[in-house]
Amino acid sequence: MAFNKEPLNKEPLDTEFLRYPHRRRGMDHSRYQWSQLHERAPVKWPDGKRLALWVNICVQFFPLNQRGKPFPAPGGMTMPYPDLRHFSLRDYGNRVGIFRLLDACDRFRVKPSFAVNAAVCARAPALIHALRERDCEFVAHGWDMDSLHHGGLAREQEAELIERSLDSLRDATGATVRGWLSPARNESPRTPDLLAGQGVEWFADWVNDDMPYRFHTEGGDLWAMPLSNELEDRFILMQNLHSVESWKQQVCDAGDFLLAEAEASGGGRILSLNLHPWLMGQPHRIARLEAALGHITAKPGVWPALPGEILACCGS
Amino acid sequence: MKADLQLYDYWPYRDRPRIVWPGGARLAFWVAPNIEFYELDPPTNPSRKPWPRPYPDIGGYSIRDYGNRVGHERQMRLLARYGIRGSVSLSAALCEHHPEIIEACAELDWEFFSHGIYNTRYTYGLSEEQEREMILDAMDTIEKHTGQRPAGYLAPALSHSERTMDLFAEAGGIYTCDLFHDDQPTPVRVRGGQRFISIPYSLEMNDTIAYVVNRMEPRAYGEMLRDNFDRLYAEGETSGTVMCIPTHNYQVSCPHRLRAFEQALEYITGHDGVWVATGREIANYFLEHYHDAALEDIRRKREAAHGI
Numbered sequence: 001m002a003f004n005k006e007p008l009n010k011e012p013l014d015t016e017f018l019r020y021p022h023r024r025r026g027m028d029h030s031r032y033q034w035s036q037l038h039e040r041a042p043v044k045w046p047d048g049k050r051l052a053l054w055v056n057i058c059v060q061f062f063p064l065n066q067r068g069k070p071f072p073a074p075g076g077m078t079m080p081y082p083d084l085r086h087f088s089l090r091d092y093g094n095r096v097g098i099f100r101l102l103d104a105c106d107r108f109r110v111k112p113s114f115a116v117n118a119a120v121c122a123r124a125p126a127l128i129h130a131l132r133e134r135d136c137e138f139v140a141h142g143w144d145m146d147s148l149h150h151g152g153l154a155r156e157q158e159a160e161l162i163e164r165s166l167d168s169l170r171d172a173t174g175a176t177v178r179g180w181l182s183p184a185r186n187e188s189p190r191t192p193d194l195l196a197g198q199g200v201e202w203f204a205d206w207v208n209d210d211m212p213y214r215f216h217t218e219g220g221d222l223w224a225m226p227l228s229n230e231l232e233d234r235f236i237l238m239q240n241l242h243s244v245e246s247w248k249q250q251v252c253d254a255g256d257f258l259l260a261e262a263e264a265s266g267g268g269r270i271l272s273l274n275l276h277p278w279l280m281g282q283p284h285r286i287a288r289l290e291a292a293l294g295h296i297t298a299k300p301g302v303w304p305a306l307p308g309e310i311l312a313c314c315g316s
Numbered sequence: 317m318k319a320d321l322q323l324y325d326y327w328p329y330r331d332r333p334r335i336v337w338p339g340g341a342r343l344a345f346w347v348a349p350n351i352e353f354y355e356l357d358p359p360t361n362p363s364r365k366p367w368p369r370p371y372p373d374i375g376g377y378s379i380r381d382y383g384n385r386v387g388h389e390r391q392m393r394l395l396a397r398y399g400i401r402g403s404v405s406l407s408a409a410l411c412e413h414h415p416e417i418i419e420a421c422a423e424l425d426w427e428f429f430s431h432g433i434y435n436t437r438y439t440y441g442l443s444e445e446q447e448r449e450m451i452l453d454a455m456d457t458i459e460k461h462t463g464q465r466p467a468g469y470l471a472p473a474l475s476h477s478e479r480t481m482d483l484f485a486e487a488g489g490i491y492t493c494d495l496f497h498d499d500q501p502t503p504v505r506v507r508g509g510q511r512f513i514s515i516p517y518s519l520e521m522n523d524t525i526a527y528v529v530n531r532m533e534p535r536a537y538g539e540m541l542r543d544n545f546d547r548l549y550a551e552g553e554t555s556g557t558v559m560c561i562p563t564h565n566y567q568v569s570c571p572h573r574l575r576a577f578e579q580a581l582e583y584i585t586g587h588d589g590v591w592v593a594t595g596r597e598i599a600n601y602f603l604e605h606y607h608d609a610a611l612e613d614i615r616r617k618r619e620a621a622h623g624i
Contacts, residue, residue: 011443012445017442020409025413029356207382229375231572
């Protein structure tokens with residue numbers, strides 16, 4: 001944005017600026033149907049449960065030689081090379097922090113999904129092995145946090161990146177891997193089309209709903225899964241610099257609200273928590289995660305669920 | 317560029333003609349939900365990029381869509397619970413994209429005022445003809461879909477030209493939300509001499525400013541709203557004040573933020589002496605009862621200061 005500058009435009013602006021080719025009913029693109037959440041038929045969870053609690057743990061690799069194309073991922077390197085402080089602090093999450101998160105989840109009987117940068121499979125096979133032992137769901141999370149999906153990639157380049165990420169994760173985990181979360185939640189205009197062509201059934205990059213919805217691609221529909229960005233630890237703690245006590249408060253408020261809305265609607269809602277072991281796994285923060293999980297799971301009607309279990313209730 | 321567009325004169329807060337709102341109220345309270353449409357791929361204005369990330373900026377786009385798909389109905393229900401009719405700052409194209417939202421607001425007798433066509437189309441660089449066309453297009457579209465000719469204007473994405481107020485007043489508007497110089501309505505000078513005023517809309521109370529620019533914790537935002545109210549309510553005993561909460565369905569209606577907002581609404585509307593109104597109602601009441609006295613007081617004080 002230009003401040004205190006003469007507007008760059010020479011008046012008048014090009015007539016294109018007063019033309020509105022997509023000004024019509026519905027969206028200004030054809031990726032999904034317009035609809036309001038409260039007008040849709042209620043979605044029911046098993047056993048009359050009201051609130052699905054989906055915890056997703058990101059397992060990430062931030063390369064030291066970051067290229068930052070088209071921008072450095074949030075959480076990426078910020079100092080001149082070699083930025084060992086951030087590199088090693090991110091690694092802390094995979095070595096130490098994640099085990100605190102696993103203990104917290106176990107304590108409150110929450111089964112998390114793991115969104116894994118495929119590069120971690122070769123870097124920390126012992127971690128992948130430990131996660132495989134659990135009843136969980138693996139979600140593809142691209143190659144690493146410096147391999148963003150963006151419009152500057154040729155279609156073949158991006159297709160290869162997706163294939164390599166999925167193949168590596170499927171090989172290392174033995175899992176089918178049906179879900180996808182783009183690094184930095186960034187996409188090219190083609191990402192959903194390419195995902196659908198490689199056996200992906202759902203993705204969680206878009207944050208425009210609190211319930212799953214059908215997302216159209218060249219290769220058939222995907223499910224768009226709601227994974228809140230505004231409630232995740234990175235957004236609240238690192239971007240907004242809120243206290244971890246406030247993060248806990250916000251998560252509890254969200255859970256209480258969604259549970260009440262679910263009851264009023266006669267259907268179900270989803271509380272999705274996206275967590276980063278390099279943040280929430282710190283000794284000074286982990287108690288607030290435990291407090292939040294304790295608050296939510298103590299409520300009747302809460303169903304800790306994996307994304308695949310949630311989608312199994314959503315029809316087709 | 318000019319140092320000052322001379323839209324209003326200096327007018328000290330003290331010793332103004334006393335305002336008393338209807339029913340003897342000391343504070344006029346209004347909530348202005350911004351109901352906006354941001355385009356995924358708009359033409360790029362040379363002065364301002366629509367999105368921080370390269371196309372497609374799905375994060376920015378999709379959270380705003382969340383406001384319409386999920387957040388709007390929540391806020392509408394919440395405001396109704398506290399007897400508040402929203403004054404909608406409306407991207408006119410939303411009437412065409414999402415008419416259900418507009419119909420639902422109209423059923424609750426909400427007000428609609430103009431917020432341009434899209435929040436991704438800025439005023440910067442428009443010629444006078446082009447800006448007039450955009451302003452009239454927005455007003456006509458809103459009138460066609462709601463039956464209301466917009467009385468107020470908040471320029472799209474708060475993007476202005478030197479002529480914005482003049483053109484909106486010439487189009488029949490009576491109030492602007494674009495100026496943040498006062499806690500009471502004030503006359504605004506326009507080239508056509510129309511009776512045109514500013515009513516307090518507030519950047520400080522705006523949820524997007526609070527959450528995105530100031531990165532506030534939700535509970536702190538709720539406390540700020542109550543603190544702001546307490547002071548304006550106390551001062552309103554001397555002369556009536558205005559408090560606005562400008563909201564966005566993709567901010568305040570997120571599940572982790574609604575409770576803090578609700579606590580503030582409950583607190584504010586729980587006071588006697590609060591006139592829960594819309595922007596148009598406040599503007600009309602001021603124009604009818606206080607505008608001319610305000611102009612006279614401004615003139616008198618200016619002349620006294622200059623020793624005339």
